[in-house]
Amino acid sequence: MSDAAAENVVLRVDDLQKSFGGLTATDHATFDVERGTITGLIGPNGAGKSTIFNLISGFYEPDGGTVEVNGTDVTGMEPYEVAERGLVRTFQTPRKLEGMTVREAMLVGPRNQPGESFVRLFTSPGAVAESESENLADAERILAEFEIDHLAEQPATDISGGQMKLVELARAMLAEPEVLLLDEPVAGVNPTLAKKLKSQIRRLNDRGTTFLLIEHDMEFVMDLADPIVVLDQGTVLTEGTPHSVRNDQRVIDAYLGGGA
Amino acid sequence: MSALDAPKAALAGLTRPEGWVLGVSVAFVLFLLAALLTGALGPTYFLFLVGLAGMYALLSFGLNAQWGFTGLINFSVAAFFGIGAYGSALMTASGSPIAGGFNPLVGLVVALVVAFALALLIGIPTLRLRADYLAIASLGLAEVVRLIVLNERWLTNGSAGVRGIPGFFEGWPVLSTFPEAMPGLRLEVVPGSPILLETAFWQASLNVLLVLGFAGATFFVLRRAHRSPWGRVLRTIRSDEDLARALGKNTYSFKMQSFVLGSLIMALAGVFYTHLNLYVGPGDLDPITTFYAWVAVILGGSGSNRGALFGGIVIVTIREGTRFLNDVALPIDPAPLRLLLIGVVIVAVMRYRPQGILPPQRELIWPSAVDGGGAPETPDSGVRERKGGGGDE
Numbered sequence: 001m002s003d004a005a006a007e008n009v010v011l012r013v014d015d016l017q018k019s020f021g022g023l024t025a026t027d028h029a030t031f032d033v034e035r036g037t038i039t040g041l042i043g044p045n046g047a048g049k050s051t052i053f054n055l056i057s058g059f060y061e062p063d064g065g066t067v068e069v070n071g072t073d074v075t076g077m078e079p080y081e082v083a084e085r086g087l088v089r090t091f092q093t094p095r096k097l098e099g100m101t102v103r104e105a106m107l108v109g110p111r112n113q114p115g116e117s118f119v120r121l122f123t124s125p126g127a128v129a130e131s132e133s134e135n136l137a138d139a140e141r142i143l144a145e146f147e148i149d150h151l152a153e154q155p156a157t158d159i160s161g162g163q164m165k166l167v168e169l170a171r172a173m174l175a176e177p178e179v180l181l182l183d184e185p186v187a188g189v190n191p192t193l194a195k196k197l198k199s200q201i202r203r204l205n206d207r208g209t210t211f212l213l214i215e216h217d218m219e220f221v222m223d224l225a226d227p228i229v230v231l232d233q234g235t236v237l238t239e240g241t242p243h244s245v246r247n248d249q250r251v252i253d254a255y256l257g258g259g260a
Numbered sequence: 261m262s263a264l265d266a267p268k269a270a271l272a273g274l275t276r277p278e279g280w281v282l283g284v285s286v287a288f289v290l291f292l293l294a295a296l297l298t299g300a301l302g303p304t305y306f307l308f309l310v311g312l313a314g315m316y317a318l319l320s321f322g323l324n325a326q327w328g329f330t331g332l333i334n335f336s337v338a339a340f341f342g343i344g345a346y347g348s349a350l351m352t353a354s355g356s357p358i359a360g361g362f363n364p365l366v367g368l369v370v371a372l373v374v375a376f377a378l379a380l381l382i383g384i385p386t387l388r389l390r391a392d393y394l395a396i397a398s399l400g401l402a403e404v405v406r407l408i409v410l411n412e413r414w415l416t417n418g419s420a421g422v423r424g425i426p427g428f429f430e431g432w433p434v435l436s437t438f439p440e441a442m443p444g445l446r447l448e449v450v451p452g453s454p455i456l457l458e459t460a461f462w463q464a465s466l467n468v469l470l471v472l473g474f475a476g477a478t479f480f481v482l483r484r485a486h487r488s489p490w491g492r493v494l495r496t497i498r499s500d501e502d503l504a505r506a507l508g509k510n511t512y513s514f515k516m517q518s519f520v521l522g523s524l525i526m527a528l529a530g531v532f533y534t535h536l537n538l539y540v541g542p543g544d545l546d547p548i549t550t551f552y553a554w555v556a557v558i559l560g561g562s563g564s565n566r567g568a569l570f571g572g573i574v575i576v577t578i579r580e581g582t583r584f585l586n587d588v589a590l591p592i593d594p595a596p597l598r599l600l601l602i603g604v605v606i607v608a609v610m611r612y613r614p615q616g617i618l619p620p621q622r623e624l625i626w627p628s629a630v631d632g633g634g635a636p637e638t639p640d641s642g643v644r645e646r647k648g649g650g651g652d653e
Contacts, residue, residue, distance in 0.1 A: 103625075
């Protein structure tokens with residue numbers, strides 16, 4: 001592959017393998033995510049989508065193959081090291097932060113805050129306060145952009161599932177990711193909020209964030225993502241535009257259970 | 261302190277449990293004052309109790325920094341307490357089987373260094389694993405440390421314990437001779453029951469000064485840490501470690517910092533105990549200390565520093581208060597009754613207030629970032645603080 005093309009690839013998954021006991025969850029999966037795209041990752045239940053997410057983001061260690069983020073090999077790194085290289089993920093079930101308000105939960109997002117160093121709390125409180133003010137302003141701004149600023153003082157555990165998904169997305173943006181992995185962003189979300197999420201993802205994508213998202217809602221993903229990678233039994237079945245994927249007989253077979 | 265400038269406003273801003281705690285505390289202080297003035301409670305013994313309360317507050321602070329902040333389950337509070345106590349005792353005591361005779365400050369440093377090393381030793385293999393493994397390992401650690409202290413006679417004197425421990429201020433200018441230098445005082449507030457303030461009283465007041473210094477400094481550090489971005493990461497780990505990892509936090513490092521910090525505070529409690537009691541023995545490492553610390557933290561409200569302080573004081577009140585129940589003509593020993601009482605208190609708290617009596621505030625943001633210096637507990641500086649004030653509804 002030429003250098004120019006390689007430069008355009010923000011996430012490269014190459015020959016990734018993972019098995020749990022006798023079960024092969026990821027079977028030589030290979031695909032690229034190009035910068036600036038919203039790439040969809042679909043496949044029938046048990047195709048290994050979430051496993052791939054866990055392998056990419058460092059939660060699982062692959063048995064073989066490599067993951068590259070921005071040309072850096074991140075295979076086998078800790079999740080926080082992967083995040084430091086610009087890849088942030090969300091989870092399928094929204095994570096609840098007990099005892100925090102939405103505003104406070106948002107502030108966990110920014111990476112490398114000076115106030116996260118215990119020593120600097122006492123040696124340079126000024127720098128801590130300054131960055132905290134900035135982060136607070138950023139959090140308020142992003143909450144407003146997501147039109148959820150009215151939730152700021154709500155307990156983070158008392159909002160609806162859909163709102164939680166929005167907060168998760170908003171918080172992930174505070175970590176300033178280059179690639180954001182979304183695991184079923186609209187699962188269990190009511191249609192109004194799903195629409196909202198879709199337009200937010202589009203807006204963020206226009207501003208330069210690359211997305212890789214798993215989604216079961218075909219209408220949602222076909223409308224939003226391009227290209228789409230289809231996974232079946234741990235391996236990449238095909239990839240292409242929503243149109244070509246939709247009309248691919250192998251994809252139809254895989255979803256109907258007659259595949260392989 | 262704005263609470264002092266506007267006491268009325270501060271009072272009005274208290275949440276119901278805060279008001280309740282304040283009321284009970286005031287009543288309790290008045291009760292103690294009456295007991296002191298009528299001579300029912302010896303002033304020296306009273307100061308000893310204050311010292312004990314400070315010590316339990318330190319233990320609760322330490323456990324709160326681990327369990328309350330980060331969710332680390334540490335069942336070896338007694339071990340770290342014991343390391344602190346024995347570390348300073350062995351360095352300073354005339355009856356020490358090893359070194360001995362050093363300045364108590366040396367003992368303090370040695371105790372903290374040993375506790376630090378032990379915390380790393382137990383943290384390195386377990387903190388990368390699921391939370392339960394630390395719990396299991398710490399349970400084992402507590403017993404291992406206790407058995408070493410009991411059996412390694414060349415090092416610890418075994419079951420005989422260590423005697424001949426000096427006061428903490430031994431060898432300091434002025435303070436080391438302060439108790440002897442003070443004149444004996446005789447106060448008679450209530451006619452017929454004079455109060456004698458002698459050398460032992462002044463010695464005890466030095467101890468109180470010491471524990472107030474330790475606990476005050478610890479409280480200040482923990483308070484600042486708790487509402488900092490650092491503390492926020494710890495709270496995130498407590499709720500959902502994977503989320504913190506996905507957001508780029510090195511959770512292993514944060515858990516280690518929290519664990520080491522808490523362990524050092526527990527050791528500090530042990531150092532103080534050594535110079536309060538002037539004798540340490542293997543019995544001081546009994547698991548009951550761990551149990552008391554857990555009760556104090558859960559009772560006060562996990563994650564809340566002032567809750568830990570409150571819980572520590574309640575524990576000492578129950579522990580020492582039950583001694584007097586003997587005088588009320590109960591046909592049984594107070595010791596088993598004491599545990600029964602603690603059990604009843606825990607059940608009641610869990611039933612009616614599972615988050616603890618003074619749970620942490622809901623929103624903790626570095627104060628000067630919000631409103632330029634105002635502490636978020638003061639309720640007169642905006643909606644945000646009032647919202648965060650109680651978190652009980």
